[in-house]
Amino acid sequence: MEAPKQTPTSKAGDWRSYQRVILPPVRDLHLLDVALQNGAYTALEKILKEGWERKRLVDEVKASGLRGRGGAGFSTGLKWSFMPPDKPGQPRYLACNGDESEPGTFKDRQIFEYNPHLLFEGMMMGAYGIGAHTAYLYVRGEYADYISHMERELAKAYAKGLVGKNLFGTGWDCDIVIHKGAGAYICGEESSLMESLEGKRAYPRIKPPFPAQKGLWANPTTINNVETLACVPLIVHKGASWFAGLGAPKHPGPLLYGVSGHVNRPGVYEYPTGMLLTDLIYEVCGGIRGGKKLKAVVPGGSSVPVLTAEMCEGVTMDAESMRDGGSMLGTAGVLVMDEDVDMVSFLRRTTHFYHHESCGQCTPCREGTGWLEKLVTRIDEGEGNLRDLDLLISLCDNMEGRTVCALADAAAWPVRWTVTRFRSEFEAKCKPSLVPSGFVSPETLGEAVADPGYVLSD
Amino acid sequence: MSNIHLEISPLPERNPERSFTPEQLVWTDEERARIDAYRASYPEAEAAVMRLLWMAQEKFGWLAPEVIQLVADTLGIPYAHAYGVATFYTMYFKEPKGRFVLDVCTGHSCQVCGAYDRMAHLEKTLGVHMGETTEDGQFTLQEAECLGACGTGPMLQITNGRYVHNLTDEKLDRMVATLRETGAWPFESVTLPQDEDEMQGNRRSDAEATEKAIPAPFFHSLGGHRHDAAPSHAPLHEGTEGA
Numbered sequence: 001m002e003a004p005k006q007t008p009t010s011k012a013g014d015w016r017s018y019q020r021v022i023l024p025p026v027r028d029l030h031l032l033d034v035a036l037q038n039g040a041y042t043a044l045e046k047i048l049k050e051g052w053e054r055k056r057l058v059d060e061v062k063a064s065g066l067r068g069r070g071g072a073g074f075s076t077g078l079k080w081s082f083m084p085p086d087k088p089g090q091p092r093y094l095a096c097n098g099d100e101s102e103p104g105t106f107k108d109r110q111i112f113e114y115n116p117h118l119l120f121e122g123m124m125m126g127a128y129g130i131g132a133h134t135a136y137l138y139v140r141g142e143y144a145d146y147i148s149h150m151e152r153e154l155a156k157a158y159a160k161g162l163v164g165k166n167l168f169g170t171g172w173d174c175d176i177v178i179h180k181g182a183g184a185y186i187c188g189e190e191s192s193l194m195e196s197l198e199g200k201r202a203y204p205r206i207k208p209p210f211p212a213q214k215g216l217w218a219n220p221t222t223i224n225n226v227e228t229l230a231c232v233p234l235i236v237h238k239g240a241s242w243f244a245g246l247g248a249p250k251h252p253g254p255l256l257y258g259v260s261g262h263v264n265r266p267g268v269y270e271y272p273t274g275m276l277l278t279d280l281i282y283e284v285c286g287g288i289r290g291g292k293k294l295k296a297v298v299p300g301g302s303s304v305p306v307l308t309a310e311m312c313e314g315v316t317m318d319a320e321s322m323r324d325g326g327s328m329l330g331t332a333g334v335l336v337m338d339e340d341v342d343m344v345s346f347l348r349r350t351t352h353f354y355h356h357e358s359c360g361q362c363t364p365c366r367e368g369t370g371w372l373e374k375l376v377t378r379i380d381e382g383e384g385n386l387r388d389l390d391l392l393i394s395l396c397d398n399m400e401g402r403t404v405c406a407l408a409d410a411a412a413w414p415v416r417w418t419v420t421r422f423r424s425e426f427e428a429k430c431k432p433s434l435v436p437s438g439f440v441s442p443e444t445l446g447e448a449v450a451d452p453g454y455v456l457s458d
Numbered sequence: 459m460s461n462i463h464l465e466i467s468p469l470p471e472r473n474p475e476r477s478f479t480p481e482q483l484v485w486t487d488e489e490r491a492r493i494d495a496y497r498a499s500y501p502e503a504e505a506a507v508m509r510l511l512w513m514a515q516e517k518f519g520w521l522a523p524e525v526i527q528l529v530a531d532t533l534g535i536p537y538a539h540a541y542g543v544a545t546f547y548t549m550y551f552k553e554p555k556g557r558f559v560l561d562v563c564t565g566h567s568c569q570v571c572g573a574y575d576r577m578a579h580l581e582k583t584l585g586v587h588m589g590e591t592t593e594d595g596q597f598t599l600q601e602a603e604c605l606g607a608c609g610t611g612p613m614l615q616i617t618n619g620r621y622v623h624n625l626t627d628e629k630l631d632r633m634v635a636t637l638r639e640t641g642a643w644p645f646e647s648v649t650l651p652q653d654e655d656e657m658q659g660n661r662r663s664d665a666e667a668t669e670k671a672i673p674a675p676f677f678h679s680l681g682g683h684r685h686d687a688a689p690s691h692a693p694l695h696e697g698t699e700g701a
Contacts, residue, residue, distance in 0.1 A: 091501070103565040103604035141512070141549045142605050144619050177499040182508055182547030185603065199505040200539075201546040217501055260567035260608035267609040302566055302604075333608065335567050349569045353603055359546075 011248040011274025011316050020270045021234050022227070022254055023114050030149070032156040035117040041162050043233035044121050047128065048170045057129045061232060064240035065252045069107075070097055070188075070225030071301065071330045073251065073319045076232075082212040083130045083220050092132040093221045095197060096123050096229055098139040099181060099188035102301035103353060105333035107256035108226040110268045112139065112146040115230070116153050120163060122229035124174045125236070130222045134175050138193050141182040151178055185357035189405045190223040192359065203361045204405035227256055248274030248318035251329070257317065261336040262289045274318045281312075281336055292338040296422070300330020302350050303410035305417035306343075327417075343422040344429050347415065348373070348380045354411035365408035368399040372415050384430045392419055477522045477554075485532070489513065493532060503533045507543050511550055520551040548603075549618055556591040556598035558637050561615040565604030568611035576612050577601065579627045583634060596638060 012018075028034045035041075047057060062077025083092065096119070100108045111119050123135040139147050154176060157163045165173045179197055181187050187196045191205035194216050215221020231253055235243050244252045255273045257280060260266045264286030271284070277299065281287065288294055294309040299317070305327045307315070315325035322329045337346070355369040375392055378384045396412035403409075419426055485493065492513065496506040510529045511521060518525050521544050530540040544550045551559075562580065564573040577599075581587055584597050591598040607613045610623035622633060636642070 100606050101604060104567050104608050105604075106606045106608045109606050140606070141547070141618065142602075142615060145621065175499075180509060180512060182512070183549035183603075184547050196508070197500075197505060198502070199500075199507040199535075199543065201542050258609060260611060261570050266611075298566070335570070335608070337570055341570055346566065346570065349564065350566055353565065356603060 009314060009316070010276045010279060011318060011321070012272040012276075012279075013247070013274075015271045015275060015279075018254075018271055020254070021238075022118065022230055022256060023110055023268070023270050029115050030113065030117075030153060032117060032153055032160065032162075035115070039237070040117040041121050041157075043236040044124055044128075045168050047125065047236060048168050048172055051170075052128075054129055054131055057125065057236075060240050061129065061235060064231075064235045064243035065250070066228065066231055066235065066243065067251055067253075067319070068225055069227035069231075069255070069331070071102065071303075073329060076224060076228055079212075079224070080126070080129050080222060082210070083222060084213065086131055091134070091217075091219050092130060093216045093219060094123060094127040094130060094132045094135040095190075095193060095216065095221060095223045096126075096135060096137045096226055097188060097190065097193055097223055098137055098143075098226045099185075099193060100226070100331075101140055101185040101188050101357075102303065102331050102333060103350070104260055104298060104335045105258055105301045105331040106260070107258045107268050107331070107333065109143060109146060110256065111226055111230050112143060112150055116150045117157065118230045118233060119226055120154065120157060120176055122232040123176055124163065124167075125232045126222070126224055126229050127174050128172070129232075130220075132222075133173050134177065136177050136179055136197055136216070138179045138181060138187065138197060140187070141180050144180070147178060147180050154178065184359070185353075186359045186405070186407060189407065192405065193223060194221065201359075203359055204407075206404055247272030248316065248321070250320050251318035255317065255332055257284075258331075258333040259285045259336065260333070262292070262338040262341075263287065263336050264289055274316045274321070277307075277312045277315045277317060277334070280317065280334065285336070288336065288338050290338070292340065294336065295339045295341055296337045296343065298335040298337075298414075299327050299332070301333045302335075302353065303413055304328040304330040305413055306421060308421050311421075343418055343425045344376065344380045347418045348376045350414050350418075351376045351411070354407070358407060358411070362403035362408065364399045364402045365411065368395055368408060369411045371395055372411060376415070379426060379429050382429060382431070384426075386427060386430045388430065389419055389423065389426055392416075474523060476524055478518060478524055482518075483524060483528045489517070497533070504535050504539070507533055507535065507540055508547075511540070511544055515550060520554050554591075555617075557596050557641075559598045559600060559617045561600050561602035561605065561618075563602050563605040563607070563611065563613050563615070565602075565608070565611075567604070567608035568613060571611045573612035573625075576614075576625045576627065576630060580630055580634075583631065597634070 026034065026038055029038060058077050058080045061080065062075065066076045067073045068076055098108050098112065123137065127133065127135045154163065161167070163174065163176050167174065181196060184202050186192045186204065187202045189204050190211060191207065192202040194211065195205065196202040197216060211221045211223055213220065246252050246254060251273050253273060254270055257269045257271060257275065259269065259280060263281060266285060269284050277297065281294065294312065296309065297307045297312050298304060299307060299322060307325065307327050311326055315321055317329060317332060319329045351369065351373040355373040358365045358369045360366045372392065372395060375384070375388050379388055392415055396416040399408040399412045401409065493510060496509045497503050500506055507529065510532060514525050514529050515521055526540050526544050527537055530537045545552060560580065562573060562577050564577065577588060580599055584592050584599055586592050586599055588599055588601050602615065605613065605615055605621065607621055607623060612625045613621055613623045614625060615621055
């Protein structure tokens with residue numbers, strides 16, 4: 001390999017010599033003994049033994065610039081500081097969101113599998129920061145294998161006195177409870193995650209009140225993503241300035257990029273934020289499979305707008321650049337598609353997903369996701385009409401922002417942007433129609449009115 | 459437009475026949491201890507319902523109404539609540555399934571990597587359609603939403619447990635044959651490390667321990683037999699193939 005040349009626009013800096021910290025290349029790091037040799041639980045020990053004030057930890061996390069890795073990218077330190085002042089007798093909770101059901105996202109599973117003790121430590125530090133003594137880890141039911149593996153490791157940590165009562169002799173207690181989900185995408189939404197933790201059907205709650213005011217069992221609660229909490233021990237270890245200096249200035253830190261689809265080496269890669277999307281695809285993942293051409297990229301889980309190949313140029317993997325580039329960072333689960341992909345069929349599967357996973361609480365989402373699927377299916381089957389494309393967009397207008405949670409938005413965005421950015425492909429699959437709407441005589445329309453079920457006028 | 463029609467799920471029967479006798483519907487002492495531990499994890503008993511439904515499903519194979527009733531009675535919550543939870547989540551089986559439930563992921567990453575081709579191959583091999591169970595009660599073939607193994611797609615999950623990665627038609631044939639013959643799943647859920655050079659670096663090497671930690675395959679009345687054989691140890695390290 002020739003000497004690597006620095007890409008001038010990459011915000012990730014010298015990423016080629018980056019040393020991994022969330023998933024370091026240590027064999028058997030998931031075992032407690034190996035993890036302890038590699039400094040697990042020492043950050044927690046440090047803040048407990050040095051008697052850090054809660055505020056100091058929150059300020060440290062704020063100063064690091066850590067932003068939530070679950071998709072929204074909200075400042076973690078700020079979120080922790082929303083917790084109300086202590087009230088005697090009122091418990092507080094930390095919930096860790098390991099539901100990870102967003103299609104194209106598989107980064108948290110790597111933490112469960114390869115470095116669970118970093119997560120346990122981060123959860124306890126998060127609990128310390130918000131004044132909680134119980135931390136719930138919500139893991140999706142599909143990860144049954146990883147749950148049993150984590151339960152075994154957690155039991156070892158309990159036995160060694162690293163989790164539980166009177167940690168490191170300081171009198172501070174913290175319990176970790178692993179909650180196994182049972183297959184519902186909606187549980188990744190924080191308020192329905194709480195409903196699910198309480199043992200109910202996971203219908204999202206109306207906000208406000210926000211979880212910090214009334215969360216689990218109406219007590220103050222903070223919910224953070226797995227990767228977010230796994231970053232907290234690193235911040236204490238290496239310092240907030242180290243973290244803030246890594247990657248994109250406004251969205252710093254290490255990030256797990258999960259790349260899937262038509263690349264030669266798909267997988268989860270840890271690098272600083274702000275990687276060039278093209279570096280990620282062509283250098284880290286070895287380019288497109290079979291030497292084909294890039295067609296489209298979904299850069300952050302199925303909910304975010306799709307990028308065309310031209311739009312990928314110069315975009316870096318951080319919230320700001322992605323927003324300017326016409327998409328969102330989301331969960332950094334990058335799906336790469338080559339030139340052979342049929343975007344209509346692709347969108348059809350995505351709309352099916354949202355229809356299946358809509359919880360059914362709000363009408364615009366319950367009905368809208370079904371309509372989206374029917375319309376896209378119709379177009380994919382060659383039964384669609386050109387007017388359906390505008391109908392899809394107008395349907396999206398009537399779903400976005402009109403429901404309790406953001407699932408309707410998440411369902412509408414991919415439709416809106418795939419139809420907008422790949423319109424010619426959709427048009428090619430539609431039946432030929434001379435006019436989009438209005439009063440037209442049957443002679444003018446000719447074959448286009450062959451479908452008697454289609455109503456012409458508005 | 460005639461072929462574009464989504465099925466509406468039929469309502470459950472009002473008075474279904476019982477699949478389990480009252481003598482079957484009891485917890486052992488060891489299970490009771492686990493239940494107490496789960497209850498103690500939460501401030502309210504209701505929160506343990508999901509764990510208990512999982513336990514019940516592992517024990518009885520599927521959640522018949524009387525099984526849900528048992529869970530509700532154990533926790534002292536209304537039947538309707540437990541039934542509501544059981545029906546909300548897709549991984550709880552509300553009807554009998556085959557001995558092995560093959561959840562083929564067709565989420566968008568697997569889709570573009572050919573999940574539907576693998577699904578079609580399985581349909582042909584097993585002689586059933588998606589969503590159906592084979593006549594001998596061995597296999598149920600299902601479509602699953604994204605299972606979170608997008609980098610190793612297309613993939614499938616066997617009965618809410620093991621992941622099988624990087625599916626090819628040959629691999630599926632081998633898997634089906636092994637499951638049929640030995641009744642065990644010789645696959646690890648270990649995923650790919652970041653770099654191929656580090657195959658021996660950041661790897662989990664406790665596959666054996668994991669095997670023991672996994673409960674025996676779920677079973678139920680449809681096949682009529684209980685499968686108690688311990689899963690055999692993996693001759694194939696499926697997770698590391700085909701990077």
